Every structure is written in C-alpha cells, then in structure tokens.
Amino acid sequence: DFLNQLQLHHLSDYFRVLGCTCTRDLRLLEKSELDAIQLVPRRRLQQHMSNIPHHHEAPPEGCSLNDFLQWFGLLHIEGFLNTIGVYSVTDLSYLKEDDLCLLRPVTRRRLLTSCGLCTRAA
Known part of the structure; x- marks a missing residue:
C-alpha cells in the first residue's frame, strides 16, 4: 500500500x-x-x-519465542531458529550476527534490532 x-x-x-x-x-x-x-x-x-515509524513497541514481558517472533513479524524464521538451537527468547541472547548469515538481509537486521543483538557481531 x-x-x-x-x-x-x-x-x-x-x-x-x-x-x-x-x-x-x-x-x-x-x-x-x-x-x-x-x-x-x-x-x-x-x-x-522519514514518515515510517522505526521501532516496534516492546513485546509483552515473559512471552514465548513464538509470541516474540509473531510480535515482530518474524514467525517465518522460527524453523530456522529452532534448527540452530533457539527455543526461547533467552536463547536469542546467545546468537551472534554471523549465526544469522543464511537469513535475508532485512530479516536478519529486523531480528537483530528486535532483540538488541546489533553489537554482538562475531
């Protein structure tokens, strides 16, 4: 639109x-x-x-990985994350940017900004 x-x-x-x-x-x-x-x-x-909002609101505290991904429109990568051993929102904190190299560029950046991993490049 x-x-x-x-x-x-x-x-x-x-x-x-x-x-x-x-x-x-x-x-x-x-x-x-x-x-x-x-x-x-x-x-x-x-x-x-510049008229496009940049940030999402934070997801509800204590939400599941599925809820977190759905909140940020990333549900389509849940299978990939499970394949590399991510099963909870807490598991996301162990990822490094290089772990996500198989994702499409913008999808990777959205995940990184959504969970604050931007400074975690290997």
Whole structure:
C-alpha cells in the first residue's frame, strides 16, 4: 500500500527478495541496497521514509519465542531458529550476527534490532 501510494509498486519484488515484509522494514535498508534503485524512485522513497515509524513497541514481558517472533513479524524464521538451537527468547541472547548469515538481509537486521543483538557481531 505504501509503495502504491508513492507509485513505486514495481519495487515490491526487489524489497521482498531482501526480506522486507512490512513497510517498517524499509527503514532497515542499507545504503548499497537503496543505491541499487533508480535515482528518481530512490529519492521519492527516501523523502517518504522519514514518515515510517522505526521501532516496534516492546513485546509483552515473559512471552514465548513464538509470541516474540509473531510480535515482530518474524514467525517465518522460527524453523530456522529452532534448527540452530533457539527455543526461547533467552536463547536469542546467545546468537551472534554471523549465526544469522543464511537469513535475508532485512530479516536478519529486523531480528537483530528486535532483540538488541546489533553489537554482538562475531
């Protein structure tokens, strides 16, 4: 809907490949990912990105991993997290950024910002 309003619907597949599943994810794009967009559409997008809320509210305290992932729109990676041994929200604190290299870039960044792992790169 956001992209349609800006007449940028043609970029939706590109953003999906990067792991954007909601408008808020556009705030997690890196410069190189934005630079890959044609000049005028990129500027149109950048002009309107400041209106996108950056942070989610915190999830309820003591929630399950499933609830945490659902809260942040990351339920689709629960299987991956279980595969690497993450079964609770507490387990997320043991992850390092390199552990998530198989995730799409924006999905990885959303998880990192959601659980405060940004400074935990190996």
